[in-house]
Each structure stands twice: as C-alpha cells, then as structure tokens.
Amino acid sequence: MSATNTHLSQYQKYNQRVSRNRATSEVAWVRYTLIAATLLFLSLFLFVPLATVFTEAFRKGAGTYFAALSDPDALSAIKLTLIAAVIAVPLNLVFGVAAAWAIAKFEFKGKSLLITLIDLPFAVSPVIAGLIYVLIFGMQGWFGEWLTDHDFKIIFAIPGIVLATIFVTFPFVARELIPLMQAQGKEEEEAALVLGASGWQMFWRVTLPNIKWGLLYGVILCNARAMGEFGAVSVVSGHIRGLTNTMPLHVEILYNEYNYAAAFAVASLLALLALLTLALKTYVEWQSAKDAIEIEQE
Amino acid sequence: MSIEIKNISKGFGNFSALKDVSLNVPTGELVALLGPSGCGKTTLLRIIAGLETPDNGSIHFHGEDATDRAVRERQVGFVFQHYALFRHMTVFENVAFGLRVRPKHTRPSEAEIKRRVHELLNLVQLDWLADRYPPQLSGGQRQRIALARALAVEPKVLLLDEPFGALDAKVRKDLRRWLRRLHDELHITSVFVTHDQEEALEVADTIVVMNQGRIEQIGSPQQVYDHPATPFVYQFLGNVNAFEGHVDQGVAKIAGLQVPLNYQHEARSGSISAFVRPYDIQVRKAYDDNGALAAKLTYAHSIGPIVRLELKREDNHEFLDAELSKADFDNLNIKEGDSVYLKLKNVRVFFGNNFVI
Numbered sequence: 211m212s213a214t215n216t217h218l219s220q221y222q223k224y225n226q227r228v229s230r231n232r233a234t235s236e237v238a239w240v241r242y243t244l245i246a247a248t249l250l251f252l253s254l255f256l257f258v259p260l261a262t263v264f265t266e267a268f269r270k271g272a273g274t275y276f277a278a279l280s281d282p283d284a285l286s287a288i289k290l291t292l293i294a295a296v297i298a299v300p301l302n303l304v305f306g307v308a309a310a311w312a313i314a315k316f317e318f319k320g321k322s323l324l325i326t327l328i329d330l331p332f333a334v335s336p337v338i339a340g341l342i343y344v345l346i347f348g349m350q351g352w353f354g355e356w357l358t359d360h361d362f363k364i365i366f367a368i369p370g371i372v373l374a375t376i377f378v379t380f381p382f383v384a385r386e387l388i389p390l391m392q393a394q395g396k397e398e399e400e401a402a403l404v405l406g407a408s409g410w411q412m413f414w415r416v417t418l419p420n421i422k423w424g425l426l427y428g429v430i431l432c433n434a435r436a437m438g439e440f441g442a443v444s445v446v447s448g449h450i451r452g453l454t455n456t457m458p459l460h461v462e463i464l465y466n467e468y469n470y471a472a473a474f475a476v477a478s479l480l481a482l483l484a485l486l487t488l489a490l491k492t493y494v495e496w497q498s499a500k501d502a503i504e505i506e507q508e
Numbered sequence: 509m510s511i512e513i514k515n516i517s518k519g520f521g522n523f524s525a526l527k528d529v530s531l532n533v534p535t536g537e538l539v540a541l542l543g544p545s546g547c548g549k550t551t552l553l554r555i556i557a558g559l560e561t562p563d564n565g566s567i568h569f570h571g572e573d574a575t576d577r578a579v580r581e582r583q584v585g586f587v588f589q590h591y592a593l594f595r596h597m598t599v600f601e602n603v604a605f606g607l608r609v610r611p612k613h614t615r616p617s618e619a620e621i622k623r624r625v626h627e628l629l630n631l632v633q634l635d636w637l638a639d640r641y642p643p644q645l646s647g648g649q650r651q652r653i654a655l656a657r658a659l660a661v662e663p664k665v666l667l668l669d670e671p672f673g674a675l676d677a678k679v680r681k682d683l684r685r686w687l688r689r690l691h692d693e694l695h696i697t698s699v700f701v702t703h704d705q706e707e708a709l710e711v712a713d714t715i716v717v718m719n720q721g722r723i724e725q726i727g728s729p730q731q732v733y734d735h736p737a738t739p740f741v742y743q744f745l746g747n748v749n750a751f752e753g754h755v756d757q758g759v760a761k762i763a764g765l766q767v768p769l770n771y772q773h774e775a776r777s778g779s780i781s782a783f784v785r786p787y788d789i790q791v792r793k794a795y796d797d798n799g800a801l802a803a804k805l806t807y808a809h810s811i812g813p814i815v816r817l818e819l820k821r822e823d824n825h826e827f828l829d830a831e832l833s834k835a836d837f838d839n840l841n842i843k844e845g846d847s848v849y850l851k852l853k854n855v856r857v858f859f860g861n862n863f864v865i
Contacts, residue, residue, distance in 0.1 A: 398594055398595070400586075401586065401588060401594070402605070403559075403580055404579055404580070404584060404586040404658075405609065406610060406661055407580065407609040408580065408609070411609045415594075415605070419596040420595065
C-alpha cells in the first residue's frame with residue numbers, strides 16, 4: 211500500500227532470491243563439489259553431444275550442409291514433421307484443456323480412471339503405442355479389411371503418423387494444467403456465473419487468462435515432443451522416403467547409410483528446435499513469474 | 509425480493525449437510541445464518557445462489573419457484589469468503605465484469621459502465637484503487653471490492669459467505685458496521701453466513717441459528733440471546749457453564765443447590781440440563797446458609813476491566829468459569845488456591861439431558 215511497505219517487500223523478495231542463509235546451507239567444499247559434479251555431468255552428457263551435432267553437420271562445409279537440407283527427401287521429411295505437429299498440437303491443446311477442466315473443477319465417478327488414462331502415453335513405450343495402431347488399422351488389423359475396401363490408408367501413411375503423434379503427446383497439456391487449475395479452485399468461475407456470465411464468457415474471460423502461461427508451457431513441450439517423436443512414428447510410418455518419413459526417421463536412414471554429414475545436418479535442425487523450445491520455455495516461465503511479482507509489487 | 513426456502517435437504521456422499529430446512533427471508537431484511545463449521549450454513553447459502561442443487565425441497569424468490577433457475581438468471585450478488593476477485597483484471601474491470609457480460613441489447617454503453625463502476629467504487633470508498641490489481645490490495649479492501657462487484661449487477665438478493673472471516677479483528681469490526689450502514693442505505697434483502705455470534709448479534713435483523721444441518725432457532729438478536737430455544741443456542745451464543753440436575757415441582761436441584769425457576773413454571777418434574785453464564789456466577793468468600801457451591805479458585809486473569817476466574821468444584825472437581833469486574837475482584841481479596849462459595853443467578857433450564865457441546 212504505502213511506499214515503505216512496497217520497498218520492504220521488494221527488499222525481502224530480493225533477499226529471498228539472492229542471498230544465502232549461512233545457517234541453512236552446507237560448508238563451502240560440499241557446495242563446490244556438488245556444483246562441480248553437476249557441471250561435469252552436464253558437459254559430458256549435454257553440452258558435448260550438442261556441440262558434436264553441429265561440428266559433425268558442418269564437417270564437410272556449409273555447402274554440403276545446405277545441400278543435405280535442401281534434398282527433396284529432407285524437405286518432405288521436414289514438411290511431414292510440420293504437418294504432424296500442426297494437426298497434433300492444436301488437437302491436444304483442446305483435449306488437454308477439456309480434460310484438465312473436467313478433472314480440476316468437477317467431481318465425478320471414474321475421475322481417477324481418467325487421470326490414469328491421460329498418463330497412459332507416458333507409461334507405455336512409444337513402440338507399443340505405434341504397434342497398437344498397426345494392430346487396429348494395419349492390413350491384418352481389426353479394421354484392416356474395411357479400410358482396404360474403402361481405399362483408406364492409415365498405417366504407412368500420414369494419418370497413422372498423426373495418430374501416433376497425438377497419442378504420444380496427449381498428456382503434456384493436461385498434465386501441465388491439472389495442478390494449476392486445481393490450485394486456482396473454482397471460486398472465480400463461480401463468481402463469474404453469479405455475475406451473469408455464460409459458460410463461454412466464463413471460460414474466455416476468467417479461466418483462460420488464469421491458465422494462459424501454463425497452457426503455453428504445455429503447448430511448447432507438446433510441440434517439441436510431436437516434432438521429435440521417433441519410436442511410435444517409426445512403427446506406423448513404413449519408412450517410405452519422400453512420403454512417410456519424418457525428420458527423426460530421416461536422420462536414422464541417413465545415418466544407417468553412412469551419410470553422416472547429411473544425418474547430422476538434419477539432426478542439427480532438430481537440435482535447433484530443441485534450443486528454441488528451451489528459450490521459449492524459459493521466456494514463458496520468466497514472463498509468468500514476472501506477471502505474478504509485478505502484480506504483487508506495483 | 510423475499511426468499512422462501514421450503515424443506516430443503518442436501519447430502520454430500522454419506523454426509524447430510526442440510527436436513528429438511530425451511531426458512532423465510534422477508535424483503536429488505538439482513539439475516540445471519542449462524543452456526544459452527546459444518547452446520548450447513550454455507551451449503552444453504554450456496555443453494556440460494558444456485559451454486560449447489562438441493563436433493564429435496566424448493567426455493568422461491570418472491571413467490572416464484574426458482575429451484576431450477578440457472579445461477580446467472582437468479583439476480584443474486586454473492587460475496588465469497590476469499591473474495592474470488594478476478595486476479596488478472598484491475599479493480600475497475602472486476603467491478604465492470606457483471607455489466608460487460610450482459611447480452612448486447614441490455615449491456616450499458618461504455619460511458620455508462622464507467623459511471624456506474626466509479627459510483628460503486630465511491631460507495632465502497634475505494635475509487636482511488638480502480639487501476640490496481642487484486643493481489644495489491646489488503647484483505648479489507650478486497651472484501652469491499654468484492655461487495656462492489658456483487659452490487660454492480662443490481663442484485664435483488666445479496667448473499668455473503670463469511671464475509672469478514674479472513675480479516676483481522678479490528679478491520680472486521682469496522683467492516684461489519686459499515687455493512688450494516690450500507691444495508692440501511694440500500695435495503696437489499698441480504699443473507700450472510702457467519703460462525704461469529706458477536707458479528708451476527710451486532711449486524712443482523714434476524715438470526716438463524718443452525719446446527720448439524722438443522723435450524724435450531726430463528727429470531728431477532730434479542731430473542732435468541734435472551735430466550736434461547738435450545739441448549740445448543742444457549743451454549744453457542746456466549747460462554748456457559750453446564751450443570752446436570754433435576755426438577756421437582758418447579759424447584760430445580762442443581763449441584764446440591766435449590767434454584768427456584770422464575771420462568772417455565774410448569775409443574776413438571778424430571779432431569780434437566782442447566783446453564784449459567786460466567787457473569788451470572790457470584791463469588792463469595794463466606795458460606796451462606798441459603799446454600800452455596802464450594803469451589804477452589806485455580807486461576808484468575810484480568811483483561812482490562814474484567815477478571816476471568818477458573819474455579820474447580822469441590823464436589824466433583826469439574827471446572828467452572830466466572831467473570832466479575834476488576835473492582836469486585838479486588839474487594840473479594842482472594843488469590844489462586846483459596847476456597848470460595850458460589851451462587852448461581854439466572855439459571856437457564858432445559859428438560860432432558862441433552863448436552864450438546
């Protein structure tokens with residue numbers, strides 16, 4: 211409220227964030243050993259591999275690098291990856307919000323079953339996930355005959371890849387939103403209803419603004435996984451070059467053909483995507499934290 | 509607008525929150541639903557608002573059945589215990605919300621919305637906070653904004669769920685007086701839920717005392733305090749000492765004392781529960797021939813002009829609370845460990861041994 215109050219709370223926040231309380235922390239050598247171990251681990255398993263991707267990609271010069279990326283098969287793999295993500299991410303955004311909404315705001319029978327089902331893709335190996343679709347929609351599968359009769363191809367075609375991607379990335383948005391929405395409770399929504407808002411108005415004006423950062427965070431993770439998925443997509447794709455190969459699959463094929471430079475070139479695109487995702491994720495986290503603090507301190 | 513609640517029941521799983529509750533709230537009255545936590549008062553309030561659906565019974569607004577009416581069509585204002593302000597909107601937008609979500613043909617113009625919101629913010633004396641966000645406000649300010657937001661839609665009924673429950677004692681006192689004055693100005697039918705008897709006694713026109721899903725008594729603050737209908741009401745509205753005893757032809761025998769009953773002079777006999785307020789226990793140093801209860805002073809502490817005594821009965825070693833003025837206490841000249849003799853005034857007797865606490 212008053213100026214002094216604000217300064218005090220700002221100071222306290224600063225204090226909490228920056229200073230270390232000597233009474234609750236370990237002695238110096240323990241701290242430095244732990245930090246050193248962490249850094250060593252990170253370099254060995256993260257920074258070095260990441261650097262390798264880019265050095266290998268450019269080993270034969272920029273010309274080879276860009277040639278590998280502009281190869282028609284590479285372009286079609288990029289295109290297919292984007293198509294799968296563009297379909298899977300919005301669908302999982304809608305499913306995720308709907309599921310999180312139902313779970314966080316309502317009590318109903320079978321709720322814990324629904325939560326388990328949402329987690330299923332995390333629990334099941336992606337290869338199994340892909341196999342499920344082959345068993346259902348494949349030539350010898352349950353609907354195989356019917357699909358062939360109607361000239362409708364799912365397995366070894368784009369629909370199968372999209373389906374597998376949706377399955378694998380299903381939990382991301384919902385998992386991100388459920389704890390957030392549960393913590394926020396439903397009083398604000400109730401207040402909106404009492405004030406005369408329709409369900410739709412309540413969602414757009416009250417619910418969505420409250421979950422926007424969490425939602426964006428979930429979408430970013432969902433997108434990263436959708437573009438990077440290998441196992442499930444590998445099973446349903448059939449590896450038809452220029453037709454059903456996504457970027458990760460394309461990398462594998464090139465690698466198996468000893469075409470390392472091209473393999474790493476495409477891999478570097480995926481690595482870039484990962485870096486971009488991390489940057490976006492950090493920005494979102496920082497932005498939502500900033501929102502919270504600004505509102506408190508302004 | 510009047511509210512009639514007819515035979516409402518509501519259960520949550522095995523727990524029965526409301527059991528056949530009926531209540532009339534006349535137009536323009538300020539009614540308090542008073543009871544301990546878990547007595548069903550908040551559930552009843554939420555049923556009136558339409559936020560819960562009753563299992564049985566009906567709600568009537570101004571004589572019209574509103575049991576199945578949608579929340580948004582009930583024209584009620586609801587103030588939540590934890591305010592439930594929209595945290596991502598400014599104070600101004602919070603108050604304007606109810607006007608902005610109206611369908612186009614009834615929605616006021618932007619200028620009109622602005623005027624109305626500022627008028628309400630002035631009413632709650634917080635116009636200077638219009639551009640702030642809820643987390644930047646103090647508890648008392650948030651509560652007043654929540655009230656302004658509820659009033660913005662010109663509700664026919666105002667419902668308040670423990671409106672001052674989360675505030676500190678001083679702010680609470682100011683706010684409830686302010687609410688009373690506001691109600692006197694606006695004359696809007698209001699129902700508020702509280703577990704604080706002092707709050708209910710000070711603010712409400714009518715108090716509805718509830719316990720375990722039922723209504724124990726409905727009456728003016730004076731009525732429920734002076735003429736409690738049940739032992740529960742008596743015990744809930746202030747501190748009491750409870751005794752068991754029995755009545756023989758209009759004379760009660762309590763803790764070995766003969767206590768004449770000055771009301772309820774039925775020629776009834778039977779076992780009773782008797783209650784005495786702490787300030788109706790007289791403490792003496794000397795024994796009185798007319799009979800007195802022997803006790804030991806175990807603890808005395810003074811709060812301003814009042815001294816509270818903790819006394820241990822000599823006969824069954826139960827504890828009693830007594831209250832007297834500082835002056836009387838000083839005159840008595842007693843200290844902890846001393847023996848004293850007690851007389852009971854204004855004993856309230858209920859037939860049957862239904863101790864409730």
